[in-house]
Amino acid sequence: MEIEEAQEAMARLLGRCMAAEKALQTLIGSPQPNVSLSQLLKTNLTMRRQSLAADVSALGIPAKFLPVAISAFVAQERSIDRGVSGGRYLP
Numbered sequence: 001m002e003i004e005e006a007q008e009a010m011a012r013l014l015g016r017c018m019a020a021e022k023a024l025q026t027l028i029g030s031p032q033p034n035v036s037l038s039q040l041l042k043t044n045l046t047m048r049r050q051s052l053a054a055d056v057s058a059l060g061i062p063a064k065f066l067p068v069a070i071s072a073f074v075a076q077e078r079s080i081d082r083g084v085s086g087g088r089y090l091p
Contacts, residue, residue, distance in 0.1 A: 011065035014055055015072030022048040023080045038084050045077050 026044045027037075052069050061069075 007061050008065055008068050010059065011056060011061050011069040012072040014059065014061070015052065015069035015074075016076045018048060018052060018055060018069075019045060019073045019076035019080065038081065041080060041084060045073075045080070049073050049077070 022044050023041060026041050049070065052073060053063070053066055056063065056066050056069055
């Protein structure tokens with residue numbers, strides 16, 4: 001595997017992991033009363049997605065792979081949303 005392919009794979013993995021980590025933190029944290037889990041997740045994941053550029057940079061992954069990380073994050077985010085909407089994830 002070439003270095004560029006490895007960096008792209010790392011960016012993709014980073015995006016997916018960050019979304020899953022934030023969802024897990026939200027699920028095990030104390031949910032706010034009067035706020036649905038789905039809305040809480042959306043808010044937390046949106047804020048977390050905005051930090052991906054710093055994560056990519058901290059790992060030494062070239063900035064050109066940020067869209068890959070964001071795309072993977074969004075894909076994981078959608079999967080989480082489907083799980084919550086389907087009642088598969090409960091605090």
